[in-house]
Amino acid sequence: MTIPAPASGNISADLGADPLRIWFRVIRLHRRAVNTVASELKALGLSIPQFDLLSTLTEREGMSQQELAERLYVTKGNVSGLLDRMVEADLVERRAIPGDRRSNALYLTKKGRDLAEKGIAAQSAYVQRTLGSLPSQDLADLERIILTWRERARIEEDATLAKLEP
Amino acid sequence: MTIPAPASGNISADLGADPLRIWFRVIRLHRRAVNTVASELKALGLSIPQFDLLSTLTEREGMSQQELAERLYVTKGNVSGLLDRMVEADLVERRAIPGDRRSNALYLTKKGRDLAEKGIAAQSAYVQRTLGSLPSQDLADLERIILTWRERARIEEDATLAKLEP
DNA sequence: GGCCGATAGTTTCAATATAAACTGACTGCC
DNA sequence: GGCAGTCAGTTTATATTGAAACTATCGGCC
Structure with a gap:
């Protein structure tokens, strides 16, 4: 074990485990990692929100906009506008559901599926090169x-x- | 020591350390924590970007918009608009610098300083209650x-x- | 003194985001 | 059958963000 044991009876503050400092480290590391992945996705022509939407649909196509919004932790209004642009870009399709005229079933186009796979591969590779090397x-x-x-x-x-x- | 020793010779895949799964766990935990802090800040009338700006200025007042943008990892155009709204809300002041008419020195108003302190306290308390309890x-x-x-x-x-x- | 490049900030455009109001469609219950 | 409440999605208003173009100023150098 290479972990240094902190003094149990400490006179000054315990410099070895300040939760707030660790919190900030996590925040910054998260930002760093997300930015790096974002720049790789950008080379594919995808933004982070677009990639999140595509990769979520990859797991199970046919879900509604409402369900997609819940999985992505965003509002349904947000999904509505995001989908408008992605339908326009021929990445996703809104299909009518026979029994319910309120909701749409969402499907990837071939182009959307291909891009999603490339994005997922890029993300996986990044994680393997960083976290995976620990x-x-x-x-x-x-x-x-x-x-x-x-x-x-x-x-x-x-x-x-x-x-x-x- | 409470750390369970994993089997060294494993037949199937090592389910104990899939980097991609851990990466997703970190992403979701980060989102969860940020959302919780954001809802507490919202009760104070602050958004996350506004709080970040205020708390950065708390560390050292008088910095320029350019320096603030670099510390916040955002563009200077972003800071420009964000500051417009916060000056309007009487949280921050743009002061002229005698020697340089290009740049502004940024200072907190009393209202801004009070809000920043409350926000910092709320964030610290949240981190202590969660990460700090480990x-x-x-x-x-x-x-x-x-x-x-x-x-x-x-x-x-x-x-x-x-x-x-x- | 005056020009050139660098610097600070603003503006513009498009994307992303929330919140809330709104529309249309479904469901339960009487 | 019909109304109330719920649900799915859109729309609107505002905020946040990056990228890039633009303005004004500063500094150095000839």
Whole structure:
């Protein structure tokens, strides 16, 4: 083990684990990684929102705009406008549903599917070159810590929503 | 030590450390945390970009719009419009610099400083309640892994930029 | 003194985003 | 059958963002 043990009885502040500093590190790393992936996607002619939409549809075509909005964590108005541009660019199709004239079933065009696959490959390759080069023990630790963190974040999210939207 | 040792000789795929799965977990956790903080800031009347601008100015007032743009990783045109609205809302002041009529020195108003402090306190409290509740050993491990990850991300960023902007 | 390149900021255009109002269609219930 | 409430999607208004063109100013150099 190469992890230095912090002094258990510390006189000054514990410099080894300031949560706020780590939070900022995560924020900056996220921004760095997203920007790098975005510039690769841009070379394919895709923006991040467009890629997110395409890759979500790749998992299961035929979903409604409402469901897509929920999966992407954006508003349905946002999806409506985003889809307008992507239909115009011949990446996605809005198909009518026989039983329900309110909703659309969304399908990828061939062009959309091809671009989605290239984008997914680019993203996977980037992640493999960066996160994938870490020791497997670190990856296992990271995932475990992230999952613990997520639990706390879920609790706080519920508490915040309950307080702000009573 | 509570870290379970993974089997060293595995027959099937190593399900314990798929980098792409961990990457998606980080993306979703980041979105979750940012959204929660954003909803608390919104209760103060601040958006995320506005809060970022205010908290950056809190660290050192008097900087130029150009420097602010670099610190926030946004374009100077972006800062220009964002500042227009925040000056209008009486959160920030553009002051002339005696020696240079090109640039402005940016200062917080009292209202801006008060709001910034409340926002910073809200963010710190959120991070303490979530990330701060993890065992200190996990925090130390997390920071070490993040720093390693960052190194790989930096290398890839440089390579990507060199390839796309020759 | 005056020109050239660099610098600071603004403006413009298009994309992305939320929130909220609105339209049309479906569903349950009486 | 018909109305109330819900649901899917669009529209509108505003904010945020990048990219690129534009304006004004500064600095150095001849």
